[in-house]
Amino acid sequence: MISTASALPLETHPARLAAANWVRTAICILLLAAVVACLTLAFGRTGERIAVQLCVNVTAVVALGLFCGNTGIVSFGHGAFMALGAYLSGILTMPAGLQRTALPNLPDFLAAHELSVWLALPIVAIAGLCFAAVTGSAIARLAGASATIATLGLLIITHGIAVGAREITRGSQTFFGVPRVTDLTIALGAALVFIVIARLYRESRHGLFARAARDDPDAASALGISPRRTRFVSWCLSGALATVAGALYGHMLGAFSPASFYLSLVFAHVAMMIVGGMASVGGAVAGVMVVTLLQDTVRQFEGGAELLGFVFPEFFGLTTIALGLAILLVIWLRPQGLVGSFELGPGADAPFLRRIGRGTKPANDPEKVAETMLQARSLSKSFAGVRAVDDVSFDVPTGRITGLIGPNGAGKSTLVNLLTHQYDADAGKALINGTELTKVRREAVAGKGVSRSFQNLRLFRGLTGYENVLVGSLAAGRSRQLAAPVAIRELGDLDLGEVAGKTADALPYGARKRLEIARSLSQDPSILLLDEPAAGMNPAETDDLADRLVRTSEARGLGILLIDHDLKFVNRLSNWIVVMNRGEVIAQGLPEDIRTNPSVIEAYIGRGRTAAEAQFVPNKTTRVLTVGVDQ
Ligand code: ADP
Numbered sequence: 001m002i003s004t005a006s007a008l009p010l011e012t013h014p015a016r017l018a019a020a021n022w023v024r025t026a027i028c029i030l031l032l033a034a035v036v037a038c039l040t041l042a043f044g045r046t047g048e049r050i051a052v053q054l055c056v057n058v059t060a061v062v063a064l065g066l067f068c069g070n071t072g073i074v075s076f077g078h079g080a081f082m083a084l085g086a087y088l089s090g091i092l093t094m095p096a097g098l099q100r101t102a103l104p105n106l107p108d109f110l111a112a113h114e115l116s117v118w119l120a121l122p123i124v125a126i127a128g129l130c131f132a133a134v135t136g137s138a139i140a141r142l143a144g145a146s147a148t149i150a151t152l153g154l155l156i157i158t159h160g161i162a163v164g165a166r167e168i169t170r171g172s173q174t175f176f177g178v179p180r181v182t183d184l185t186i187a188l189g190a191a192l193v194f195i196v197i198a199r200l201y202r203e204s205r206h207g208l209f210a211r212a213a214r215d216d217p218d219a220a221s222a223l224g225i226s227p228r229r230t231r232f233v234s235w236c237l238s239g240a241l242a243t244v245a246g247a248l249y250g251h252m253l254g255a256f257s258p259a260s261f262y263l264s265l266v267f268a269h270v271a272m273m274i275v276g277g278m279a280s281v282g283g284a285v286a287g288v289m290v291v292t293l294l295q296d297t298v299r300q301f302e303g304g305a306e307l308l309g310f311v312f313p314e315f316f317g318l319t320t321i322a323l324g325l326a327i328l329l330v331i332w333l334r335p336q337g338l339v340g341s342f343e344l345g346p347g348a349d350a351p352f353l354r355r356i357g358r359g360t361k362p363a364n365d366p367e368k369v370a371e372t373m374l375q376a377r378s379l380s381k382s383f384a385g386v387r388a389v390d391d392v393s394f395d396v397p398t399g400r401i402t403g404l405i406g407p408n409g410a411g412k413s414t415l416v417n418l419l420t421h422q423y424d425a426d427a428g429k430a431l432i433n434g435t436e437l438t439k440v441r442r443e444a445v446a447g448k449g450v451s452r453s454f455q456n457l458r459l460f461r462g463l464t465g466y467e468n469v470l471v472g473s474l475a476a477g478r479s480r481q482l483a484a485p486v487a488i489r490e491l492g493d494l495d496l497g498e499v500a501g502k503t504a505d506a507l508p509y510g511a512r513k514r515l516e517i518a519r520s521l522s523q524d525p526s527i528l529l530l531d532e533p534a535a536g537m538n539p540a541e542t543d544d545l546a547d548r549l550v551r552t553s554e555a556r557g558l559g560i561l562l563i564d565h566d567l568k569f570v571n572r573l574s575n576w577i578v579v580m581n582r583g584e585v586i587a588q589g590l591p592e593d594i595r596t597n598p599s600v601i602e603a604y605i606g607r608g609r610t611a612a613e614a615q616f617v618p619n620k621t622t623r624v625l626t627v628g629v630d631q
């Protein structure tokens with residue numbers, strides 16, 4: 001059913017896409033290595049100390065960005081993970097003698113382990129993962145600003161616990177005796193490993209799903225992706241990494257207190273992430289360097305200074321103010337951060353994608369597709385007293401195009417939302433092969449063979465055209481190896497090869513409309529629901545789309561429910577037409593019967609008019625498909 005990777009010419013293989021991205025990440029890594037080398041060579045011990053701090057900050061900010069960048073939720077809670085890492089690793093590695101003095105009341109299971117840092121770090125990572133899983137099960141339920149506030153709550157609660165648990169943390173007093181083992185080699189090595197993990201995650205199935213759900217949770221769930229699950233997975237991995245970053249930070253400081261992981265640290269890390277740009281891993285690296293430089297420069301003025309004859313008074317808190325201003329400036333002037341989308345996507349025109357062939361093998365073999373029927377049965381939905389859909393029943397079979405027409409506000413889009421369980425029906429049900437779609441989870445509808453497009457474009461804006469379709473293909477449950485060629489085939493079929501390397505946002509309108517259809521088709525659905533696919537297209541684009549839809553339906557045995565205002569367009573393509581008005585089905589039948597149906601004409605242009613006035617007569621010969629129309 002699915003063509004395999006070997007069927008594709010080598011130059012169209014998406015490995016090249018990833019390779020182009022990695023070159024940009026390598027540039028960021030080299031930049032970090034160069035800065036570290038310069039600092040160490042130019043400033044000796046002081047330079048080395050700053051370089052270690054820089055690298056540890058990179059680990060912390062990359063860990064933070066792994067969650068925030070992929071889910072779009074800013075977290076203030078990562079200080080909690082860092083505190084856990086620092087205290088736990090400190091306790092596990094502390095010399096036993098020192099521990100007896102510093103922490104005389106430490107519970108037995110924590111006491112006198114005296115592990116090497118290499119043994120302690122995996123334990124710390126597992127503890128971080130467990131902590132993340134517990135907190136994530138609550139936080140992942142939220143999105144946007146409420147999720148951010150929940151992370152702030154986590155930070156405050158953890159800080160309170162750290163201050164209160166005196167036997168373990170020495171309360172608000174300094175926790176000392178932690179071996180200072182984070183040297184330049186360890187810090188730089190950890191930064192590089194973190195960068196690679198974050199990059200791999202971002203391109204992975206889970207990373208792509210998380211970014212898709214970040215850009216449009218409804219469109220993602222219509223493809224079968226659970227936005228909550230993507231947030232949970234990102235939170236867990238990010239939390240585990242932040243815990244390790246915290247341990248490295250603790251082993252760099254040697255002595256710390258709960259305040260070391262509280263608001264000022266978290267604020268600095270968030271500033272670094274936002275200034276650099278949270279969508280890319282390179283952004284974390286750039287942000288850390290710029291903000292560290294800013295902090296170190298401004299800090300010199302906090303205690304008062306003289307510059308070019310001006311005497312600056314003492315001004316504590318100046319560094320925090322500078323950080324705040326930096327965030328504001330970046331959000332104002334460059335919302336994507338300094339690095340922006342430099343590292344994302346393969347750049348303007350990925351030449352190899354142009355070679356994508358057209359007319360590749362269809363996904364479904366029409367001979368083999370069993371007759372499937374999507375059925376609406378007495379579906380009803382009201383909004384604040386308005387009956388948007390009122391007792392609607394009709395069928396959408398495979399292998400044919402069923403048109404759904406009706407004036408604005410007739411309830412067509414609401415009906416699609418009911419069929420795909422985007423809305424809960426007040427009454428009635430939607431069925432496919434006996435399964436009640438109105439009862440399964442929203443994310444499970446795609447798995448039942450029903451895919452959809454949206455009336456207003458719902459693409460994953462920050463992803464490339466190729467990635468948009470790949471997400472659909474992966475969400476259909478394919479392995480990466482099988483998903484990529486399917487995505488490439490769909491892009492080719494809808495003539496999107498040349499623009500597949502650009503972000504969805506940057507595409508012309510017609511291409512975006514086609515991209516949404518390619519994304520749906522990549523799931524090999526039995527039934528495709530298209531909500532005004534030709535809206536906003538010019539006549540040439542509309543004709544082209546019409547041809548493609550007919551070809552696809554015939555070649556794959558696909559059933560299409562085609563919704564549009566353009567009556568000629570629907571008339572030309574459909575084997576069967578359902579007409580809605582004010583939430584009700586007012587007529588259904590063959591196109592030629594619908595054209596002359598008085599109640600349909602009345603619904604469109606009023607009483608006493610003719611079919612020609614209603615513009616029902618198509619400008620091209622009505623297409624007659626090979627399948628029968630015996631509904
Ligand atoms: P169509 O797609 O045929 O233009 P819709 O399904 O979008 O019609 O809308 C049908 C009716 O339901 C309209 O009166 C519209 O205002 C109302 N409606 C649709 N969605 C909502 C919503 N989310 N909240 C409130 N009213 C809605």
Ligand code: MG
Pocket residue numbers: 412413414455
């Ligand atoms: Mg609509």
